[in-house]
Amino acid sequence: MSMQHMKALLPALAMAWSAASLAQAYPARPVTLIVPAAPGGVVDAIGRAYADEFGRHTGQPMVVLNKPGASATLGTQMAARAAPDGYTLLMTQSTSILNAPLIKKVPYDARRDLAFITQVATASLVAAVSRDVPARNMQEFVTWASANQGKVNYGSFGTGGGAHIVTAYLSSSRGLGMSHIPFPSETQEVQALAGGSVQIAIASAGALAPHVASGRVRMLAVIGEKRLPGLPDVPTLSESGFRDPEFRPQSWIVMMAPAATPPDVLAFVEKTSREIIRSTPLRARFQAYGLAPVGNSSAEFRHNFETLMPVMERLIQASGAAAE
Template identity: 50%
Template structure:
């Protein structure tokens, strides 16, 4: 048998193995790695998705929280995982859209090391203050911040996160001289905001529901294009006179797989995921957490990534946020 015949035989064998692997997918539990802590917005989205995806795949879908390095630790773990559809990534915007603009060393390449499956939901961040801050809107907040210039600190759910960048932009563009305190994930950030360790910050309704309900924190503005159904009385930044495009931003929760995952597996995951996020039941569950449904699908994910990439680059430059 010649070398060409051997190579052809091996190629056929590998193709047959891949086909069998795909046909049997999934043949064990699927893990959704969340590069953020339990109780935050990303964790909530992942667990809601896991419930529905498990029913459709006929296998358990479990959530594994891997925090650290502004979400890059858990994201790197998925980049290095076997590309067989059994380890997937559910991530917020920070490690997907922002990290490569902020950090000098990112241990993965989003475009090369991952397959985009779908965006899951979008959210506008809510500007929230500790209950002791005497501000119910942005006009009152700015007056208070000017009176306490150089003394105010704000929190975020990670160095280089959208919450960090947009908060830093407010501080820098209005010359408020505020100090940033970074947390590993959203839950401890909200906990310290409610406890008064930090005076204000941006976050999602999903993580802040408890503290909002018992009035330990107060929402005063929406960083996004429109008001949220769960907070109809809270005006957007633009409605309150802050028309900068940097205050009119949405962030996404996303689903990705390691590069090299067989196309049939990706297609099945995309199909099931899009059907899940478009279902009436899922839209209702998302709305409770201040999340909006998105068109979904890999093509739209790529399109939005390409469109928002230069916008984020500009925001990073203007805010002055850079990390080693």
């Protein structure tokens, strides 16, 4: 090879060496995983299981930083503004990236400010009532709520999330006049349901399970198109006679990073994440919370986001939901 050809190749070789060195070196120190949810909820549980596996896979610890508040936008904003070096990652529910049509002043743009890594899992939520509600199915609940106009509260764990807008749509479409009480976390929402300060709430099966076991909460219907394997006796909303397309949204748990994070680091985190999602500890945690693992590519994740966003916009408009 001539000296001239060698000189021409040097820039490309330098870039390749730099990229390989970056991928090989990362992570060289502990990584922070921001979870915009309070300890004890589903996202926190999955985040901590993920962090443990990330440490095993990489040899570097991952520290979970809980940053709940403002429908998960506080923690998501923190991640969007973090140094884009791969040492701050984000695991959040889809609420925080899909609620822009509802909360007009969201302090970030998911498309512009965040890098899409993978969808970790999907959650089929469950509609449940407190034990004081004399309803054994959704039709009985609607009849009871209709007869108690102005006296029925429903909870949610994030303004603009699936739990909020689906219940808001139920109230507006069936003329129930229910009042919305938002909570900072799913844990607090479910505790309020168990305590009777809200009469109906939509939450994950895992979060509801202890209160169902204690008899303080009763599950009525699965929000989704299929019954959950762990809840074969709980019908779907569609099976219960609620066939509106607005009753079909799923909630995602997703992995993201600051937008300008180097491509090689993002590729490493994507590959590692997809391996972790398939691991036995994560699958056990998914099963415990009624989640379905995904672990798709960043391109597939972004495509699903772009596909669902207009559906969410229509649902928010139809529900009459508004940010509180």
